[in-house]
Structures are given as structure tokens and as C-alpha cells.
Amino acid sequence: MKIQSSVALVSGANRGLGAAFVRGLLAGGAAKVYAGARDPNTVNVPGAVPVQLDVTRPEQIAHLARELTDVTLLVNNAGISEIGPVLATSAIDSLRRQFDTNTIGPLRLAQAFAPVLAGNGGGAVVSVLSALSWLTLPGRTGAYSASKAAGWALSNALRHELKSQHTQLLSLHAGFIDTDMARHVPGPKSTPEEIVRQTLAALEAGESELLADAVSREVHRGLTAERPVYLGTPE
Template sequence: MKIQGSIALVTGANRGLGLAFAKALLDAGASKVYAGARDPSTVTLPGVIPIKLDVTNAQDVAAAAITCADVDIVINNAGITSPTPLLDKQDGAAALRRLLETNLHGIHAMSQAFAPVLKANGGGALVNMLSALSWLSLGTTGAYSVSKAAAWALTNSLRNELRAQGTQVLAVHAGYIDTDMVSHLDAPKSSPADIAGRTMQALAAGELEVLADDTARRVKGGFGATPSAYLATA
């Protein structure tokens, strides 16, 4: 996918990794970048076009597909997490549903709405922000890992359904990234700019998957180990 001269939409582009994606697209020469945000007044990056887009709101998604009918790159970045254990009797089921609503159904709704837009604009690219936790669950990430594993399967399935129209579907996996989402954790983290930069390289090279940091490479590489990486206790 040629980024120079492209027109892109990033979800959750007001802060964190989404902001870094929007900056990286501008730096790589995208001619227009729509910055989706639940509250567009929180979009502060110069040079982007803020649009109101809650990926769990069907009206927002439908309106975005009309407003952004010229896009050829869609980056599904918006995501949430929760520390609630899956088996928590009070909130476990509700937390799982909430995470699936954003991290899975949000990507699905955006992909459904924008598939015809991408087709009309020559195929383009769909980029889904996944995680090393698509393949691994830690003690506190049960519901998040379920949502990211489902989003990984969704991404692989969407790639098949979009192949005929020539849409590049790029899955991005990474470990901890230095954003609000994990600000409470004292652990090594990649910079959002590094992950966004690696994603731009993969997009430009026509890749289908990017293991954007050492953690993602280690976890995926650990599938063949005995015991497999996902069987390790944490």
C-alpha cells in the first residue's frame, strides 16, 4: 500500500497509539488523515480532520463511512481493557461483553461499513491493532486476551473476504506500549512512535502481519516451544 498521497482514517486517534498512527501517516505523506474520536474536541494534532466516531455506535460508524468516502486506509486502533477477572461473579460477564463490544464488534462494524469504500477506492488497506495478548493470557488480562484473540481470528477471516477486492489486511501485534492503557504497569514498553513507524513500513511493504516489537516476536516464536508460550503461567 502506497502511503504517500493516501487518504486514511484512524479510530481512537485523539491519544495514545492512535495519535502516533495519525502522526506517522502524515509523516509518510498521506494527503488527508481523518482522526476518529468519541469526542472530536479532544483531537489536537494539527493537519488532521477530527470526526466523531464511537466504534460501538452504529450511527457514528455509518456516518463516518459517508464522511470519509474517499479513504483508502482504515486503521482500527480504538480499544479498551479491563482488569476484571473472567470468573468475577459480579462483573466478569459484563466486562467481557464490554471488551468484545469495542475490541471485536467495533472492528467488525468498521470493516463492514468501510469494505465497500475501500473497494470503490481501489482496494486499499485495513489495519487492525491487535496484541501479543491475542496469543497469550496473563493473570490480569483474561477478558482482554479473549477479545484480542477473537479480533485476530476476525482479522484473518476479513483478509479472506476482502482478498477478491484487493484490500491488504494487516494485523499488528505488540507487547506493552507506553500509553495511558498501561500507565499503571512498571514494565518495559515500546514507544507508540516505534510501533506506528513499524506499522507504516509493513503497510508500505504489502505485509499481512507485523510483529512490531520483541514481545510479539517472542510470543509468536514461542508457539513451537515445549511448553508453548501460551501455556506458561503468569
């Protein structure tokens, strides 16, 4: 996938990592970048083309797929995070909200734009996932981690199904990124610009998965440890 002269659609593009993707794509020579947001008036990246996109609204996704027939790169970035224990009475509603945005919304976009990408030579899809696709922080990220774990599984399925139309799928995993979503989390964070830089380089290199920081690499290694990282430390 070449960034130069590509036409991208970025979901959740009005702030944080999404806005950084828009800036990075334009700086990398993309011919056009559609910046999707619930309120397109909140998109303020010079050169971007704001479009209305709420990934939980199937009719908006279908409308964009009919209108944006020049897209060659889909960046599935939109996501939400709600913190809390899964035994809380509110957990089921929270799980539904996060699955709708973090899991079902990206799948709907991939389904809708797969024919568009095929018609334009194949192109690529970026799935913005997380180190928390593989790890849960007890009492905090159960529902969020579940939505990202499901997103990871669906991305792996999509990668195989998209091969026949020559569409690349890149899964992006990172720990905490210095955006509004992780503002309340202590500790080191990657900059959105660094994550975007690595993602675009991985796309151009034809990669299928990117572990973009030390946290995601450490968690990934821990999946096959003698005591897997997702089991936590013994009591």
C-alpha cells in the same frame, strides 16, 4: 499500500497510539487523515480532520461510511482494557464491554468501509491487536485477551475475504506500548512512534502481519514450544 497521498481514517485517534498514527501518516505524506474520537474536540494533532466516532455506535459508523467516501486506509486502533479475573462477578459485563469495543467495533468498521476501499482501488486495513492475542496473564487479562484473540481470528477471516477487492489487511501485534493504557504495567515498553513507523513500513512492503517488538516475537515463538506459552509454567 502507499502512504503518500493516501486518505486514512484512524479510530481512537485522540491519544496514545491512535494520535501517533495520525502524526505518522501526516508526516509520511498522507493527503488527509480523519481522526476518529468519541469527542472530536479532544483531537489536537495539527492537520488532522477530527470526526465523531464511537466504535460501539453502529449509526456513527454508518454515517461516516456514507460521508468519508475518499478513504483508502482504515486503521482499526480504538480499544479498551479492563483488568481482572474471569471468575469475578463483574467479568461477564467487562467481557461484553471489551468485545464490543475491541472485536465487534473493528469488524463493523471494516464491513462499512470495505465498499469505500473497493471503490478507491482496494487500499488497506490495519488491525491493531496485541501479543495478548495469544497469551493471557492469569487473573488479569482474561477478558481483554479473549477480545484480542477473537479480533485476531476475525482479521484473518477478513484478510481472505478482502483479497478479491485487492484490499490489504495488516495485523499488528505488540507487547506493552508507552501509552495511558499500559501506564500501570511495569517493565519495558515500545514508543508509539516506533510502532507506527514499523506499521507504515510493513504496509508499504505489502505485509500481512507485523510482530513489532521482542515480546510479540517471543510470545509467537512460544505458541509452538514443547509446552506452549499459553499454558504457563508448571505448578
